[in-house]
Amino acid sequence: MSSNSPKTKTDVEDPVEDNVPPNASEPSGSLGSRIRDQLDVDSIRRYLALKLGFYDLTEPSAPVEKVLDEVTFDGVVKWIKGNRCKNIITLAGAGISTSAGIPDFRSPVSGLYHNLQKYNLPEPQAIFEINFFCQNPKPFFMLAKELFPGNFKPTISHYFIRLLHEKGLLLRHYTQNIDTLERGAGIAEDKIVEAHGTFFTSHCLECRKEYSVEFMKEKIFSDQIPICTDCPGVVKPDIVFFGESLPARFQHCVQMDFQKCDMLIIMGSSLEVQPFASLVDMVPDWCPRLLINREKAGQRFFLLRACGLISGNSPGGLQLDDESVRDVARLGDCDDGCQDLADRLGWGDELRALVAAEHARLESEGNLTSPHGPLPSSPPPAMPAEKL
Template sequence: MYISRYFSSSFNFVPKHLPCSQEALEVVQKFVKCHQRILILSGAGISTESGIPDYRSEDVGLYSTSNKRPVQIKDFMQSSKVRQRYWARNFIGWPRFSSFLPNLSHKIIADWESRGKVSCVVTQNVDGLHFKAGSKNVIELHGTAFKTGCVSCSYTITRHKFQNELSLYNDYISLKPLSIRPDGDVEISMEEVDKFHVPECPNCGGILKPFIVFFGDNVPKERVERVKSELASSDALLVIGSSLSVFSAYRFILLSAESKIPIGIINIGATRGDKFSSFRIPARCGEVLPLVTVSDVNQIDESNTL
């Protein structure tokens, strides 16, 4: 059983919900026990317990608490003022965003992978928490906030090093964000934005952009194909903490349904994939997963060969 040293969470961004019933827990336990290669599809709801807000949760998500919306890829590429605003807010939010730690759910999924139960983790999140928790086979569907690169050439730089570059030009700004947003940026004054300097690519003078799939952009085709390959070699799909509102993730629900791959969902609110799933448990991830018992699949396979 998982002990308290793995527990690191904040419930400020977890929406209201009822406790997980014993009956619901038994449904999840049966699903996990009956399948040997489960592909995990995680969304923002798994990271809310680490203190990172999501977009759509009732009362606590960004869309419920603010009229601000994420930057669109078209606006970022076409407007230097949009890029200036994006990087100024991201610069101030980065120290906090990059310091978030995986919570119990991330740790448990990593443990399941080490036992051979999880074949792959596909995450919509850019926070890197699955890697921090120890998961190995992770596909970051929407990219990662921890890497930056030029859109015109092959230049890349880690986000930590890019923070140092930004600091050289903008050391007048206080790194004290009032609140964090799902992708790591914060609200700051227009005065601070207008003063902010964004360096160009040192190789070609091009636009520097985080390795994140912005709203309005497409997930790279090769990444989609890799997920399809992983799904084809799995015998079940378990969605954890995602409303499946965006097509980039929802497409894999449709593919699983078409391929007769069983689908289970753990998410507090209703999801776009509910009609295709065997069940949806409307409970907090960190409440459900610790109560699920998982055997070591590798040991089971070895015993069967004797």
């Protein structure tokens, strides 16, 4: 079955973007469930027994060796400058695109889900549910006209990721976003994993015939529901809906990449969607993890950790407290955080010049009128001495 074929609700692995309905189920054996299963069930029993007063915790937790010399933002900068940092993975959510004018999903007033009343949906998330789409695709295509890629410039955050690539440090960029701004920023296509799919290709839900972005754009902006030319099927962009599997490329790259990672940077994600959120647990125990986000995120099972029932390096999300040995949070807007990181690495002026030049190029070439297309693959420069 194709990665975008309709499935039952029990097949849900991940939704579009950075949200998930509270009743969404996850298939047994999926990436997210496999990661969470690593959490010792006995630890949960011990935690509950402790809280209920059945016994006192007498076993001391094993000390965890500190990864960073300083578990601070400056400590991360020192790590990236050091010789051990050669393969950085970036994980991105909607927060890296909000400064481009694209709404995130969760904000109480400006978020996408808060502003869907006009579509008369049974619930906001229904607009991205494959079963609802098959019954009534019109609301999605009305919304797609507003969200369709184009007319947006990549942000400082996107260009920082490109700069990581140009410095020879980017192993892979995993994005939850469907806005194609990574492509527009000039990040090499082989470095991008669009975990929640893309608008750039579309397929008929019945016969699986592929359609171009130009076909989809013409239909959407003509207020038509795209219908296959070979059968009566509806043509849907290859973005991942609730009820669909993640792209095969995501599964393939995850297996290759994460044990090689020696620095993980998470940007603008609430880390609440599975299995994407559990990618933070796939890196080695000695790999530092930096969160650049408006608020702390990804702190699953923090009560168990606080009671010493799981170690700081056990699967269960980020550890963003005084006991952290490798996890650092830089709170604030993603663009500010990326520019701050570039400044401290000595790349600040280079990043500013890159953003200015690329924005001017996009405007002069008229490349903001259509989605950002595929880019040629390009290997990172073999110049490790020039990474600083």
